[in-house]
Amino acid sequence: MSTIIKATNVSKVYHRTTVPVHALNNLTLSIEEGEFTAIVGPSGCGKTTLLNILGGLDHPTSGKVEVAGTDITEMKDSDLIDFRLKNIGFVFQAYNLIPVLTALENVEFIMLLQKENKKVRHQRAMELLTQMDIADKAKNKPSQLSGGQQQRVAVARALASKPRFILADEPTANLDSSSTSNLLDLMARMNKDQKATFIFSTHDQRVMDKARRIVTLEDGTIVSDTTR
Amino acid sequence: MIASIAWRNVWRNKGRSLVVIGAMIVGIWSLAFGSGFMQSFLTGYIQSSIKHETSSGQVHHPGFQKDYDINFFIRDPKKLIDAIKSNSAVTSVTSRSIVNGMISSTRQATGVKIIGVEPATEASVTELNSLIHEGEYFEGISRNPVLIGDKLAEKLKVGVKAKVVLTFQDKEGNITAARFRVAGILKATSVSISESTVYVLKDDLNRLLQLDDNVHEIAYVTSTDADDDAIAHDLQSRFPEDKIESWRELSPILVFMEQWMASILKLLILIIMSALAFGIVNTMLMAVLERVRELGMLMALGMRRTKVFTMIMVETIYLSTVGGPVGLLVGYLTITYLGQAGIDLTDYSEGLEAIGYESILYPILQPGDYIQIVVGVILTAFLASLYPAWKAIKLKPIDALHTI
Numbered sequence: 001m002s003t004i005i006k007a008t009n010v011s012k013v014y015h016r017t018t019v020p021v022h023a024l025n026n027l028t029l030s031i032e033e034g035e036f037t038a039i040v041g042p043s044g045c046g047k048t049t050l051l052n053i054l055g056g057l058d059h060p061t062s063g064k065v066e067v068a069g070t071d072i073t074e075m076k077d078s079d080l081i082d083f084r085l086k087n088i089g090f091v092f093q094a095y096n097l098i099p100v101l102t103a104l105e106n107v108e109f110i111m112l113l114q115k116e117n118k119k120v121r122h123q124r125a126m127e128l129l130t131q132m133d134i135a136d137k138a139k140n141k142p143s144q145l146s147g148g149q150q151q152r153v154a155v156a157r158a159l160a161s162k163p164r165f166i167l168a169d170e171p172t173a174n175l176d177s178s179s180t181s182n183l184l185d186l187m188a189r190m191n192k193d194q195k196a197t198f199i200f201s202t203h204d205q206r207v208m209d210k211a212r213r214i215v216t217l218e219d220g221t222i223v224s225d226t227t228r
Numbered sequence: 229m230i231a232s233i234a235w236r237n238v239w240r241n242k243g244r245s246l247v248v249i250g251a252m253i254v255g256i257w258s259l260a261f262g263s264g265f266m267q268s269f270l271t272g273y274i275q276s277s278i279k280h281e282t283s284s285g286q287v288h289h290p291g292f293q294k295d296y297d298i299n300f301f302i303r304d305p306k307k308l309i310d311a312i313k314s315n316s317a318v319t320s321v322t323s324r325s326i327v328n329g330m331i332s333s334t335r336q337a338t339g340v341k342i343i344g345v346e347p348a349t350e351a352s353v354t355e356l357n358s359l360i361h362e363g364e365y366f367e368g369i370s371r372n373p374v375l376i377g378d379k380l381a382e383k384l385k386v387g388v389k390a391k392v393v394l395t396f397q398d399k400e401g402n403i404t405a406a407r408f409r410v411a412g413i414l415k416a417t418s419v420s421i422s423e424s425t426v427y428v429l430k431d432d433l434n435r436l437l438q439l440d441d442n443v444h445e446i447a448y449v450t451s452t453d454a455d456d457d458a459i460a461h462d463l464q465s466r467f468p469e470d471k472i473e474s475w476r477e478l479s480p481i482l483v484f485m486e487q488w489m490a491s492i493l494k495l496l497i498l499i500i501m502s503a504l505a506f507g508i509v510n511t512m513l514m515a516v517l518e519r520v521r522e523l524g525m526l527m528a529l530g531m532r533r534t535k536v537f538t539m540i541m542v543e544t545i546y547l548s549t550v551g552g553p554v555g556l557l558v559g560y561l562t563i564t565y566l567g568q569a570g571i572d573l574t575d576y577s578e579g580l581e582a583i584g585y586e587s588i589l590y591p592i593l594q595p596g597d598y599i600q601i602v603v604g605v606i607l608t609a610f611l612a613s614l615y616p617a618w619k620a621i622k623l624k625p626i627d628a629l630h631t632i
């Protein structure tokens with residue numbers, strides 16, 4: 001197994017208000033290929049900040065982040081966009097899907113950005129929707145899907161781009177408990193069958209229980225890191 | 229797919245998009261109609277001026293127009309008239325002798341311009357005969373008939389068949405008076421015709437002026453699509469002794485009006501386009517701001533800023549060009565219909581006729597005008613799309629994602 005994320009001494013300070021907020025304090029973390037990792041901790045502990053930095057959506061104040069051997073810390077925003085497209089899949093808490101596109105088109109869209117040809121796009125999208133148990137809703141618009149169904153489409157889309165890893169920031173925060181466990185089970189299956197690397201954040205105990213590695217944050221510092 | 233997403237995005241808020249599209253249709257229609265209306269107004273004005281006043285072109289002795297000295301007559305009118313007639317664009321030619329003098333009835337006297345005309349050719353050049361309101365066009369009077377305007381008749385308190393005396397200086401400078409009889413009374417919108425000009429037979433006037441066959445003015449009309457400036461220019465180069473002018477030179481006010489109308493039209497286009505641009509920018513800004521999170525998500529996933537920019541531009545252009553063709557079609561149909569049926573302005577015609585107007589207008593638009601409107605709309609749409617698109621790519625993905 002190889003290391004795909006290596007964050008070293010990462011700190012993040014927000015200066016929005018007069019009092020600086022230390023969201024991450026000198027944090028060091030590496031993620032191996034094929035992991036199914038949960039970043040957990042109470043609200044405000046820095047989970048979102050960490051995932052944003054690992055995903056190249058934000059720059060750390062200090063420290064270094066390497067993704068698949070590339071240092072993304074100093075990368076320009078415009079290069080980061082291309083880097084994300086090639087290497088990272090995202091599942092957000094909400095507003096994941098393009099409302100005017102069907103589930104199928106949403107999954108195809110990411111491959112379109114990658115300039116994949118029509119036939120491959122369609123085939124792979126249908127395959128992933130099937131694996132995520134949502135193929136029957138392929139022609140539906142997001143507004144016609146439940147929250148859980150939308151998140152399953154979002155995971156399918158994240159996988160469609162064949163990323164090195166998938167970041168999911170509280171993907172179940174808006175879901176009821178059965179949708180939550182259903183989504184997590186599907187993600188776990190994709191991790192097992194497709195060797196997809198998942199890093200997701202949560203403050204939900206039931207979600208943590210599904211993870212194989214649990215990294216616990218408190219005030220921007222890792223307080224425990226356990227693998228089962 | 230970007231194009232398809234953009235198209236669907238336009239219809240996300242149907243009501244709002246329809247309002248913009250509706251405004252677009254109304255804007256373009258009013259542009260087409262406004263310019264068609266104005267151009268018919270202008271063309272009507274110019275054509276009526278040409279018909280009743282300047283003709284397409286005129287010839288004078290170079291010194292004549294300054295103070296109407298009757299000794300400044302055209303040297304060899306026959307040769308000139310033949311030359312003018314030989315131009316295939318010329319439809320008719322007439323010649324006149326002109327003197328300033330006085331007309332008096334038993335009750336009143338007033339200064340007038342006395343024009344000696346050849347009735348038949350004058351009728352074909354200026355349709356002077358069509359202005360006859362009472363009496364006849366140089367007929368019904370055996371000796372020295374004169375046509376006078378209705379206002380002048382009122383002032384002199386004379387009617388058809390009444391005797392009037394015309395007084396003027398002849399070629400030698402001697403005061404000459406001659407008795408004329410009113411053959412007809414002219415009614416015209418032109419103040420000059422109705423109040424201060426009288427028409428007599430050229431032969432009568434020339435005899436009294438001792439002018440023989442000489443004339444002061446030759447006027448000619450050409451077919452509507454002729455290049456009057458070129459014709460005048462060509463004649464001028466062949467007859468350098470005389471002064472040959474097209475209607476544009478004879479009546480600089482018409483040229484001024486042409487330019488003025490063109491400026492007004494530009495202003496109208498500018499105003500309507502600005503209003504449209506404002507509406508489009510507003511709508512698209514709203515559409516962008518409503519979708520901040522979605523746009524942030526797209527950029528987070530890996531959609532390049534140039535693509536996002538293009539998508540918003542395409543959306544705006546769709547929005548602005550859907551209404552364009554419809555507006556243009558409605559405008560075209562309106563203009564085509566009214567161009568045949570005419571717009572009856574009889575109810576307002578008193579004011580219009582006072583400034584020399586026809587009371588039925590036939591709006592016209594040249595293909596070039598439509599192209600101008602289309603280009604204007606496309607340009608407006610393009611410019612209006614830049615700002616919202618620029619706003620969209622200024623978003624930072626994480627900030628956008630976190631906006632509630």
Ligand SMILES: Nc1ncnc2c1ncn2[C@@H]1O[C@H](COP(=O)(O)OP(=O)(O)O)[C@@H](O)[C@H]1O
Nearest residue numbers: 014016021023042043044045046047048049050
């Ligand atoms: N954009 C920001 N500007 C200022 N402070 C922020 C910003 N984002 C997060 N924070 C602060 O940083 C800390 C960590 O936040 P966050 O990473 O969102 O935590 P979590 O996702 O675990 O709830 C919190 O104290 C939060 O208030």
Ligand SMILES: [Mg+2]
Nearest residue numbers: 047048049170
């Ligand atoms: Mg968070």
